[in-house]
Amino acid sequence: MLASACPGWICYAEKTHGSFIIPHISTTKSPQQVMGSLVKGYFAEQKHLPPDRIYHVTVMPCYDKKLEASRPDFFNQEYQTRDVDCVITTGEVLKLLEQEGVSLPDVDPSPLDTVLGGAEEELGTHGGGGSGGFLEHTFRHAARELFGIHVGSIRYKPLKNKDFQEVTLERDGEVLLQFALAYGFRNIQNLVQKLKRGKCPYHYVEVMACPSGCLNGGGQIKLEGESSKEELQQVERLYQSPRAEIPEENQAVRELYQRWLGGWASGRAQEVLHTRYHAVERENSALNIKW
Template sequence: MVSQFSGVLQLTDLDDFITPSQECVKPVKVEKKQGRSVAKIQIEDDGSYFQVKQDGGKQKLEKAKITLNDCLACSGCITSAESVLITQQSHEEIYRVLRSNKVVYVSEQKVVVVSVSPQSRASLAARYGLSSSDAGRRLTAFFKGLGVHHVFDTSFSRTFSLLESQREFVERFHRKEQDKQALPMLASACPGWICYAEKTHGEFILPYISSTRSPQQMMGSLVKGFFAGQQGLNPQQIYHVTVMPCYDKKLEASRPDFYLEEADTREVDCVITSGEVLKMLEEEKVLLSDVEPAPLDTMFSSVCGDELLGHAGSGSGGYLHHVFTHAARQLFGEEVKELTYKTLKNKDFQEVTLERDGVVVLRFATTYGFRNIQNLVQKLKRGKSPYHFVEVMACPSGCLNGGGQVKPLPEQNNKELLQQVEDLYKEERPLVPEEDQHVAELYQSWLQSVGEERARELLHTQYHAVDKATNGLLVKW
């Protein structure tokens, strides 16, 4: 079985890649029936289990089920979550909700919202020979044709993530003398990196990680919070799907921190990957290039006319670019128009610096992939890290190369496809976060109205060290 999760989730221990059926150590509560009975267990040729009673009667036994939350809270393996996710978060679940909407009473129907990431849009655009914006318009038409009500763009919610990251960095920089764990600030948008940090380095590393929500979970706040209120809906009446470039985003959506207790619903109900959207298109026997484009939903999308807007910087969200230029301006009065990246050990480890009078006053880095993340953490532990901010991503080459992206055709190689996806991603006109009037209005109308403490909950999150349990079942002999 080949894992589709990022490398850092597979390599936390030497033999970490397992599935629940192999050696999951999570105890499962067994419902015992009253009364004494003697029975045998019979295994059929197809692997199914039957209980054979004394009278010869047979009863098929259910599989023990471990939820995704069980996996995330357990200190055993990490990647066992993969097979659990198949039923909880897949395109089949979306079809189930859409089918249900056609047969239930109107009052019981779900308002289905799909939020598409720009990395996924670029990946699908590359497969069908489209521009990224054109792919966005055609995806809008495709999803609405299936019964989806709204299709949004997570570049919009990423503007919130970038603005909050900028503010958080400046605040941390000001208190770096009093708080030795204020810097370096480590980007938090990658759930593979977060899961690895919580389970492997725990209390040591977590204070360095930015509390700002990822674009996916910012959109979760917007859809189940502001949008639900605007539409006069209970958050539970909305079924929110995101389309993402990696499988690790399924883990993120399932974190208890993003569960609305009062409404009894998740902020993001289902995450599917770019590849799963391709599978949906194939199952519907539709070529995206043949779909008639539809107007973009503008409520939660960054658009100019009929074109979608992006952000400057890397294909992983541009966190380094935006935090660096903001910090240079706010802290040192320097307007940085263009960043110069210096490649260090490899292309996934690059550095950007700001100098004043020959002295480096800001030193930022991008660190992609497990090997570079390990080196970063070891330097931090030795007190040798020179950085003020690091854009950390689990996947080599970042989010555009996520494990959930559309795979190359037989005649393509990975490198060529990645370059094509990157070119399509970067062709979108970049929007300066501070100049997004729609976002500025939401800060005023939505976030100020809920109070400072609640606004922080909506835009930020927290992390939890997972202690290694001493469990005899974990011992290998």
């Protein structure tokens, strides 16, 4: 299975390898579009508002997220509204603040809130790096559910470069799980070649279009005077500094599944949290890309 959170990768897969690669891609919506469904669905219901009365803005690390939000799959025909109405990058947020003459350190902090109700007391994060932690979460879950093994720390084995790494679960010398992360198009092309030759040994691959993943996304703020390597290390440190949570242990997530989605594997969860992909015919030119 190939991760589905990165629209840069999905667009490439649909345009370049279409019907060959699509069946291998997880149908789970990206975090942005899951949030779109929650805001225009769950949150709208909580507020007794129709979805078209809510304007949903996300702040994202890349411009591809704008294209993702504009896919017809994420348009509500009944209410003529998108699940995500506006996407701005972190760099654009800074530019907007500069245009308004506002400096973030001078702004009074306000309490965090959450779409799932109640006030968050502190900012949370997830384990598994700055691109969503899909590999680590799926690896731990699969090890526990399929083999009854609780995984402690995860050891990555770099392959060709730091953006192509492997993680394995072994028992008595037998490989039970073999996962990988492949970031950047050079590694993605390598991965696709392996798949085409029938020589891809991985059960799951966290695929991301940007080298170094989302923290290095094209829409991120570029700091003056810092080398891109130092800047990335600083962003990684900051991203990992909040307390990491395990999603299924979060009480609000549990309640959401129980009350609104009707259980972990319900038909409603399938409908709300999953999407589909579309092979783009080869005759479409670069000026006629379908999203």
